[in-house]
Amino acid sequence: MINESWISIVLGACVDAGRAILKVYDSDFAVTHKADDSPLTLADQEAHRIIADRLRKTRVPVLSEEGRSIPFAERSCWEQMWLVDPLDGTKEFVKRNGEFTVNIALVEAGRPVFGAIFVPVRQVLYVGGQGAGSFRLDDAGAIAAAGSGELEQWQDLADCGKKLPFHAGPASPLTVVGSRSHLTPEVESFVEKLKTSHGEVLFVPAGSSLKLCLVAEGRAHLYPRLGPTMEWDIAAGHAIAENAGARVYCHDTGGPMVYNKENLLNPWFIVEGAGFRSGEKGK
Known part of the structure; x- marks a missing residue:
């Protein structure tokens, strides 16, 4: 602490x-x-x-x-x-x-x-x-x-x-935040799968660590980052989101994100807002 x-x-x-x-x-x-x-x-x-x-x-x-x-x-x-x-x-x-x-x-x-x-x-x-x-x-x-x-x-x-969160989270549609400048085909595919399981999905582009802040606030349900980031890109947002009731976990394993690794490149990860479960490996 x-x-x-x-x-x-x-x-x-x-x-x-x-x-x-x-x-x-x-x-x-x-x-x-x-x-x-x-x-x-x-x-x-x-x-x-x-x-x-x-x-x-x-x-x-x-x-x-x-x-x-x-x-x-x-x-x-x-x-x-x-x-x-x-x-x-x-x-x-x-x-x-x-x-x-x-x-x-x-x-x-x-x-x-x-x-x-x-x-x-x-x-x-x-x-x-x-x-x-x-x-x-x-x-x-x-x-x-x-x-x-x-x-x-x-x-x-x-x-x-x-x-935080000061929004309970929109009941519908499912709101997903993603990178404004680094959107990957994997994220686009992830969103399409969500449409199959959840119906309408609202995709909100945003820059920088603001994406984690939107989930922490409750203004977005999910932030899937299926692309490269470095530890310093997300550590502060991770702490803020997690202590607002969100979950931050590795996309492939469902395990916790770890910092101060030898390789400072992050694995792909998912941020889920308070009370929301996407059905990915971290459920």
């Missing part, structure tokens, strides 16, 4: 990184590409720098998408780690559709026990933690600024935010 003294540090890091991202977003920014041909901007780099600097105060090691070259022999010995995506949804950032996030998760023994996701354009913050539940805070930029002292413990989050 997260040390409550770290809550304001993490949320302040999210908000400050979000401010830096928006400065670049509102400019005529340049786009370069990483070795895997994924886009990289100054916003990714600035957000990484800010978050790494803030999290240093916790004395817990950080594994970030923009600082991923830490040998497994070293990180396998970590009891705790911060798993960070300083700008999740860079493709959405480049498209300027607003569907990008800042993701910070605390991982213990291969499990995400705390997650924070900040949506800079909307100024919305999602937070979830083991034994504490999950919450959505609107206008978070005003109340979670670094050093504000207004969000220092779980009770503050409960007082300022809305507990």
Whole structure:
């Protein structure tokens, strides 16, 4: 479980990184590409720098998408780690559709026990933690600024935010959320099978970790990710969804998702909203 003294540090890091991202977003920014041909901007780099600097105060090691070259022999010995995506949804950032996030998760023994996701354009913050539940805070930029002292413990989050899920979940149609920029044929096939078993299915595209947030809120029943993702893409959303009553499991085995693996690539997975069962292997 997260040390409550770290809550304001993490949320302040999210908000400050979000401010830096928006400065670049509102400019005529340049786009370069990483070795895997994924886009990289100054916003990714600035957000990484800010978050790494803030999290240093916790004395817990950080594994970030923009600082991923830490040998497994070293990180396998970590009891705790911060798993960070300083700008999740860079493709959405480049498209300027607003569907990008800042993701910070605390991982213990291969499990995400705390997650924070900040949506800079909307100024919305999602937070979830083991034994504490999950919450959505609107206008978070005003109340979670670094050093504000207004969000220092779980009770503050409960007082300022809305507990998730706050939608009971639409009775019908079955609502499935999927990637806006990385939709695979396997997901399309998955949705077609759901139509056979459940009738009408509403498919909602979304970018970044917002897909997990939609399930956590209860606005979507399912998020099938039958395609590649990395650990930092989903750890924060996993913690938020799970502590809002959702289930996150491996598509092929029904087993739990594990973090800080030697290979940081995730297996395909399913996120099921609170009270919903899809009939996949995880049932």
